[in-house]
Amino acid sequence: MRIAWRGAEFRLLLPILLLVPFGFLVTNIALAGTFETGDLTLALGYVALFVGAHLLLVAFGHRGDQLILPAVGAMGGVGMIMLNRLPQDLAGTSAFGLELGMAATQLLWFGVGIIAMLAIAVGLRDDGILRHYKYSWAAIGIALLAATLLIGYEVNGARLWIDLGPVSVQPGELLKIVLVIFIAGYLAETRTLLTSASVRIGFISIPPLPYFLPMLVLFGAVMLIVVRLNDLGTALLFFGIFLTMLFVATGRRSYVLIGLVLFVAGFYVAYQLFGHVQARVDVWLDPFADPLGAGFQPVRALYALGRGGIFGEGLGQGLVTLGGNLTIPFVHTDFIFTAVAEELGLLGAFALLGFAMVLVFRGLRIAALARDDFGALLAVGLTASLGLQTLIIIGGNTKLIPLTGITLPFVSYGGSSVLASFIMIGLLLAVSHRSGTADRASGS
Amino acid sequence: MTGEILRVLLLILQLGFVALLYLVLMRFAGSLLRDLRSAEEAQISSRSGIGRLSVLESPADEPPAGNTIALGPINSIGRNVNNTIFVEDDFVSATHAMLTFRGRSWFVEDQGSTNGTYVNGHRIDRPVALSFGDELTIGRVRMRLDR
Numbered sequence: 001m002r003i004a005w006r007g008a009e010f011r012l013l014l015p016i017l018l019l020v021p022f023g024f025l026v027t028n029i030a031l032a033g034t035f036e037t038g039d040l041t042l043a044l045g046y047v048a049l050f051v052g053a054h055l056l057l058v059a060f061g062h063r064g065d066q067l068i069l070p071a072v073g074a075m076g077g078v079g080m081i082m083l084n085r086l087p088q089d090l091a092g093t094s095a096f097g098l099e100l101g102m103a104a105t106q107l108l109w110f111g112v113g114i115i116a117m118l119a120i121a122v123g124l125r126d127d128g129i130l131r132h133y134k135y136s137w138a139a140i141g142i143a144l145l146a147a148t149l150l151i152g153y154e155v156n157g158a159r160l161w162i163d164l165g166p167v168s169v170q171p172g173e174l175l176k177i178v179l180v181i182f183i184a185g186y187l188a189e190t191r192t193l194l195t196s197a198s199v200r201i202g203f204i205s206i207p208p209l210p211y212f213l214p215m216l217v218l219f220g221a222v223m224l225i226v227v228r229l230n231d232l233g234t235a236l237l238f239f240g241i242f243l244t245m246l247f248v249a250t251g252r253r254s255y256v257l258i259g260l261v262l263f264v265a266g267f268y269v270a271y272q273l274f275g276h277v278q279a280r281v282d283v284w285l286d287p288f289a290d291p292l293g294a295g296f297q298p299v300r301a302l303y304a305l306g307r308g309g310i311f312g313e314g315l316g317q318g319l320v321t322l323g324g325n326l327t328i329p330f331v332h333t334d335f336i337f338t339a340v341a342e343e344l345g346l347l348g349a350f351a352l353l354g355f356a357m358v359l360v361f362r363g364l365r366i367a368a369l370a371r372d373d374f375g376a377l378l379a380v381g382l383t384a385s386l387g388l389q390t391l392i393i394i395g396g397n398t399k400l401i402p403l404t405g406i407t408l409p410f411v412s413y414g415g416s417s418v419l420a421s422f423i424m425i426g427l428l429l430a431v432s433h434r435s436g437t438a439d440r441a442s443g444s
Numbered sequence: 445m446t447g448e449i450l451r452v453l454l455l456i457l458q459l460g461f462v463a464l465l466y467l468v469l470m471r472f473a474g475s476l477l478r479d480l481r482s483a484e485e486a487q488i489s490s491r492s493g494i495g496r497l498s499v500l501e502s503p504a505d506e507p508p509a510g511n512t513i514a515l516g517p518i519n520s521i522g523r524n525v526n527n528t529i530f531v532e533d534d535f536v537s538a539t540h541a542m543l544t545f546r547g548r549s550w551f552v553e554d555q556g557s558t559n560g561t562y563v564n565g566h567r568i569d570r571p572v573a574l575s576f577g578d579e580l581t582i583g584r585v586r587m588r589l590d591r
Contacts, residue, residue, distance in 0.1 A: 035450070
């Protein structure tokens with residue numbers, strides 16, 4: 001173990017760590033209406049977490065990518081500023097004799113997530129445990145899903161939560177990671193078979209089914225259960241991840257084409273069968289048809305985006321509550337992007353997208369530099385997951401695609417989501433460390 | 445009056461915040477650009493081939509463990525010095541195995557060796573496709589196919 005300075009990471013973290021207390025300060029002044037700095041404890045706690053993470057990576061001589069942690073810090077920082085600004089009684093914990101508001105709880109989860117990330121990034125020097133036990137991972141995933149189906153409870157028409165005493169968890173968030181590990185392991189092993197052998201029928205080459213079957217069966221089972229749980233956002237996300245990884249592994253456009261056709265067909269069937277899906281699509285097509293009922297959330301979100309304009313209403317000056325009620329229900333989870341766009345405007349929203357782009361870019365770079373197929377596919381899958389999640393929820397917020405309730409990584413409030421996203425970053429860092437070329441190239 | 449001052453102050457602070465946000469983004473862009481440029485240079489200086497073998501374990505020390513061997517499209521492996529990859533080990537046959545790059549992937553085929561060729565611990569009896577990261581065992585020599 002040798003200390004490895006991470007200069008690029010340090011230089012990028014510095015202004016971000018200034019940004020968060022500054023954002024808290026502006027919010028506090030705007031909310032209080034006086035020239036007081038207010039309480040900056042949470043902002044300083046956030047800064048301490050990332051400085052700590054950086055120093056530990058240096059101390060352990062980690063040679064992984066240096067832009068990922070700052071990008072996460074920037075996204076999370078914007079998220080923390082927004083969560084601190086919203087009413088603190090929206091969510092929170094009262095575990096361990098502590099009464100924590102929403103932002104404090106989120107900070108706690110960031111702490112847990114960063115510890116998990118560091119443990120994986122530093123501890124996972126050999127990916128054998130991921131690669132060789134892929135069927136065990138798949139079994140864990142199925143078990144998680146089955147548990148949700150049996151003992152889970154519903155929030156907003158989707159059964160996603162399991163109650164574990166002091167905390168409730170969303171197994172779907174962890175299932176995402178397990179699924180990516182399984183697919184990466186499976187494709188890394190059978191990739192050459194999938195590309196070399198195929199049966200041609202007319203113009204279309206059909207994939208060799210025997211090699212595909214185990215993966216298709218498992219993936220089909222997962223999709224069925226997810227749809228059964230009414231969790232459409234997750235279903236869309238899983239499908240996107242699967243297609244991306246399949247395309248990267250085989251380089252065949254025909255697979256993507258078949259996948260897209262299947263998706264359209266599946267969506268049509270779901271639309272015909274489930275009222276839940278129909279309602280979502282109808283609201284998406286015309287939210288103003290029922291602005292006080294089904295269309296309430298999207299209509300309010302559109303108004304908020306309009307109020308924000310290009311420069312935004314200003315931190316702490318948006319219209320978050322009206323007569324004691326939230327103007328947009330679930331603004332702290334599903335609609336956090338709208339809150340950012342209202343208070344920081346198009347400029348702030350673009351900056352947030354920029355940070356997400358940096359994250360995706362670096363994730364794909366880690367994949368390209370990975371030493372072996374498994375590492376490359378794992379990195380692609382994790383990056384696709386983070387990127388698609390961002391795309392799906394922001395698309396839903398802005399009425400580009402039908403709204404489905406998933407979280408914006410590192411920005412939305414939610415313990416399971418934050419923890420899962422940090423685990424994914426930990427895995428990316430571990431893959432990047434093993435290719436060992438990142439710090440040479442990261443402009444140090 | 446204080447209300448006016450407060451409003452102006454907040455406007456300035458808000459602009460400062462957005463400016464800082466973009467400063468961070470610019471720094472990211474700078475880092476990314478530097479990175480791309482150095483990656484380009486690295487690529488020009490060493491045109492990477494189609495693959496290489498990393499020697500993980502080699503009791504007789506030829507090839508030495510820890511070495512990497514650059515691969516051409518066709519490689520013969522064996523104890524005879526005329527092989528492209530010469531392996532000095534008592535458990536290796538004169539012409540032990542062939543490692544070839546066909547189309548887009550690597551294949552390995554046993555050449556009727558006495559002790560067999562193993563891929564990830566399984567003995568092969570016909571040409572087998574290799575993925576990057578797979579382990580190839582020939583005699584007591586363990587090697588890994590890398591990019």
